[in-house]
Amino acid sequence: MVGTGRTQSALCSAKRMKPETTADGGALLLTGQRVSKPMRLLLIGAPGAGKGTQAERLAERFGIAHISSGDLLRQHVKDRTSLGRTIKSYLDHGDLVPDGVVMDMLRKPVVAAARAGGYVLDGFPRTVEQARASFPTAHALGVEVQVAVHLDVARAELVRRLLARRRGSEDTEAVIEHRLQVYLDKTVPLLEYYADREWMFTVDGAQSPDVVHEDIVAGLRKMTEFAT
Ligand code: AP5
Ligand code: MG
Numbered sequence: 001m002v003g004t005g006r007t008q009s010a011l012c013s014a015k016r017m018k019p020e021t022t023a024d025g026g027a028l029l030l031t032g033q034r035v036s037k038p039m040r041l042l043l044i045g046a047p048g049a050g051k052g053t054q055a056e057r058l059a060e061r062f063g064i065a066h067i068s069s070g071d072l073l074r075q076h077v078k079d080r081t082s083l084g085r086t087i088k089s090y091l092d093h094g095d096l097v098p099d100g101v102v103m104d105m106l107r108k109p110v111v112a113a114a115r116a117g118g119y120v121l122d123g124f125p126r127t128v129e130q131a132r133a134s135f136p137t138a139h140a141l142g143v144e145v146q147v148a149v150h151l152d153v154a155r156a157e158l159v160r161r162l163l164a165r166r167r168g169s170e171d172t173e174a175v176i177e178h179r180l181q182v183y184l185d186k187t188v189p190l191l192e193y194y195a196d197r198e199w200m201f202t203v204d205g206a207q208s209p210d211v212v213h214e215d216i217v218a219g220l221r222k223m224t225e226f227a228t
């Protein structure tokens with residue numbers, strides 16, 4: 001298994017998509033048979049890098065679940081659950097929600113998705129501590145991430161996208177600035193930590209969404225985990 005014995009991560013929930021039946025067959029092409037092999041992917045990137053956009057496309061193409069920690073947290077805030085009330089100010093300020101809260105929220109959906117054929121995780125882990133804390137459990141359950149994809153986008157483009165999107169309090173100029181700083185302080189060390197692992201590759205996320213998607217699929221094809 002790719003990454004066995006090394007610190008990986010796993011966790012997050014979601015909407016299961018039906019596999020696309022395109023000419024190149026999506027999961028069929030990579031695995032030989034649909035859902036015969038699980039596909040457990042992780043997308044890492046700065047705010048606005050396109051994690052959600054690409055995760056949705058990959059989920060649809062391969063018939064796996066898209067699990068976004070940010071979407072799940074926002075849903076709790078929207079539904080005014082007790083968890084939502086606890087975490088609202090973290091989201092509003094662009095700060096990371098405490099690790100235990102995020103991991104508790106993600107455990108069940110990640111395990112369920114992994115057992116049902118796979119997942120594409122978007123937004124977790126985003127720190128070295130989260131990766132270290134989640135790996136032992138994920139590995140013991142056989143649901144750890146197999147391949148991580150880093151979406152690389154320059155800062156000016158990230159700011160442009162987020163200002164154009166304006167997703168509530170999270171996308172004001174000051175909060176965007178803070179989220180980008182949190183990314184530099186907390187998530188860039190995770191990329192450095194993963195840097196020499198053969199199961200992570202980087203894609204130029206500044207290209208059009210279609211081209212980014214095809215580059216990710218091409219990268220996955222080169223991975224031994226999905227090559228047969
Ligand atoms: P989260 O929801 O993960 O937000 P984020 O990392 O800030 O990223 P975004 O969702 O804003 O961007 P994205 O990379 O998904 O890009 P998207 O596809 O949307 O987290 C939110 C908050 O939750 C955090 O601040 C924290 O408080 C908390 N949280 C989440 N996970 C946590 C964790 N693990 N631990 C602790 N706290 C956690 O695209 C952005 C825009 O760009 C869109 O308008 C899109 O249409 C556009 N776009 C996308 N791709 C392209 C392209 N190729 N070209 C042009 N435009 C594009
Ligand atoms: Mg997102």
